[in-house]
Amino acid sequence: MKADLIVGIQWGDEGKGKIVDLLAQKYDVVARYQGGHNAGHTIVVDGKKIALHLIPSGILNPNAVNIIGNGVVVSPEALIKEMQQFENLEGRLYVSESAHMILSHHIAIDQAKEKLRGTKAIGTTGRGIGPAYSDKISRSGFRVGELRDVEKLSERILEYCTQNRALLDALGVAIPQKNALLKELIGYAKVLLPFIANTTQMLWKDIARSKRVLLEGAQGTMLDIDHGTYPYVTSSSTISAGACTGLGLNPKDLGTITGIAKAYCTRVGNGPFPTEDFGSDGELIREKGHEFGTSTGRARRCGWFDAVACKYACRINGVDQLSIMKMDVLDGFDEIKVCVAYEKNGERIDFVPDDLEGVVPVYKTFKGWKSTQGIRSFDALPKEAKEYLKEIERLVETKIGLVSTSPDRNDTITLL
Numbered sequence: 247m248k249a250d251l252i253v254g255i256q257w258g259d260e261g262k263g264k265i266v267d268l269l270a271q272k273y274d275v276v277a278r279y280q281g282g283h284n285a286g287h288t289i290v291v292d293g294k295k296i297a298l299h300l301i302p303s304g305i306l307n308p309n310a311v312n313i314i315g316n317g318v319v320v321s322p323e324a325l326i327k328e329m330q331q332f333e334n335l336e337g338r339l340y341v342s343e344s345a346h347m348i349l350s351h352h353i354a355i356d357q358a359k360e361k362l363r364g365t366k367a368i369g370t371t372g373r374g375i376g377p378a379y380s381d382k383i384s385r386s387g388f389r390v391g392e393l394r395d396v397e398k399l400s401e402r403i404l405e406y407c408t409q410n411r412a413l414l415d416a417l418g419v420a421i422p423q424k425n426a427l428l429k430e431l432i433g434y435a436k437v438l439l440p441f442i443a444n445t446t447q448m449l450w451k452d453i454a455r456s457k458r459v460l461l462e463g464a465q466g467t468m469l470d471i472d473h474g475t476y477p478y479v480t481s482s483s484t485i486s487a488g489a490c491t492g493l494g495l496n497p498k499d500l501g502t503i504t505g506i507a508k509a510y511c512t513r514v515g516n517g518p519f520p521t522e523d524f525g526s527d528g529e530l531i532r533e534k535g536h537e538f539g540t541s542t543g544r545a546r547r548c549g550w551f552d553a554v555a556c557k558y559a560c561r562i563n564g565v566d567q568l569s570i571m572k573m574d575v576l577d578g579f580d581e582i583k584v585c586v587a588y589e590k591n592g593e594r595i596d597f598v599p600d601d602l603e604g605v606v607p608v609y610k611t612f613k614g615w616k617s618t619q620g621i622r623s624f625d626a627l628p629k630e631a632k633e634y635l636k637e638i639e640r641l642v643e644t645k646i647g648l649v650s651t652s653p654d655r656n657d658t659i660t661l662l
């Protein structure tokens with residue numbers, strides 16, 4: 247049995263949570279492969295909103311097992327807080343023993359470095375993501391499995407602080423006191439130990455036993471550390487390939503890959519965003535789409551659908567089907583624009599260049615439609631909305647398998 251995968255196609259917040267929750271009803275296992283509590287996935291069921299950051303969006307299916315893979319950076323504090331929303335998690339949630347931990351100094355370093363960057367700040371979520379991944383790559387990180395011996399772990403953390411004292415002092419980051427640190431770690435271990443596991447072995451067994459496995463990405467392709475708009479990216483491999491390293495799978499384990507994109511684009515934080523609309527249209531999208539971050543509450547920058555970036559993302563992820571989200575947010579616009587090419591240094595290009603800064607979008611304009619809200623079948627969509635979707639399929643050379651017309655789990659059109 248192959249593992250199916252959900253991946254963000256744009257700059258995050260595409261609506262991955264809604265689709266994972268919807269599809270999770272048909273899966274036995276849902277596994278997150280990267281990112282940390284920088285992610286914010288909002289799910290709406292029967293009008294009730296649930297915000298998830300670290301726990302996979304499969305948690306609302308009482309029969310699904312949820313895995314936080316080795317590629318995720320886990321803040322024990324954030325995880326424990328999130329777990330408190332749910333009852334009876336034992337046997338339904340597992341955290342990889344090899345996942346790296348975000349500790350308080352990572353958060354302090356993230357925030358201090360952003361301050362130092364001044365006008366060139368990345369606009370991170372301030373949750374310690376970059377510093378935790380930096381420590382992992384520089385082989386000085388702390389892994390979840392180390393909570394099994396908190397004495398030893400606390401010694402390792404203090405040793406790290408001594409070795410990095412000059413940097414921590416310069417950034418104004420406090421060095422923890424031994425007793426307070428130990429107490430903190432004992433608290434984490436007490437809650438988390440029953441959930442720590444070798445999740446790679448678990449997944450291999452599940453796949454061998456033909457269990458249905460869904461892999462959940464956080465953030466989006468344009469925020470990928472290698473293939474996004476560097477340096478204005480997050481610190482992990484957000485693309486489908488990241489699921490292999492982030493869970494211990496091989497490329498042959500992957501089945502259907504579903505790319506999640508909005509019918510328009512948004513971005514939180516800084517960095518290039520060719521189709522950003524600084525006028526009333528962008529404002530209207532923000533208002534109608536409630537485009538404010540789930541994690542940080544920041545206003546999201548809004549603009550038109552970027553078919554060039556979407557085609558690039560479909561290729562890099564191997565997307566089999568796209569899920570076009572938030573169609574209803576475009577309801578009522580007289581005209582809707584789609585970026586079909588870029589102009590860079592006066593030259594027209596149809597690919598994503600290494601540096602998107604200063605790129606000018608070339609738009610095609612579509613006639614708007616009245617309402618798609620809550621529609622659950624393709625045939626019932628207004629003619630103009632159908633044409634819009636057909637043209638997106640053509641431009642990005644990828645089939646659309648799902649269309650979403652409201653935050654609710656059930657307001658979804660299935661096409662393939």
Ligand code: GDP
Pocket residue numbers: 254258259260261262263264285286287288289290535540571572573574575650651652653654
């Ligand atoms: P994620 O990070 O990709 O999971 O996305 P977020 O949860 O951060 O942001 C997507 C937001 O859009 C959430 O508040 C969802 O409830 C909402 N949403 C998802 N699909 C739709 C849709 O089709 N229409 C509308 N209006 N809202 C949607």
Ligand code: IMO
Pocket residue numbers: 254257258259260284285286287368369370371372373374375376463464465466469478479480481514515516
């Ligand atoms: P979900 O999973 C949107 C952005 C931040 C910032 C950059 C780096 O909800 O789609 P980081 O804290 O990761 O070092 O910040 O990445 N970012 C997101 N933007 N959705 C997310 O997650 C994001 N996670 C990080 O705003 O620009």
Ligand code: MG
Pocket residue numbers: 258259260285286287288540
């Ligand atoms: Mg989000």
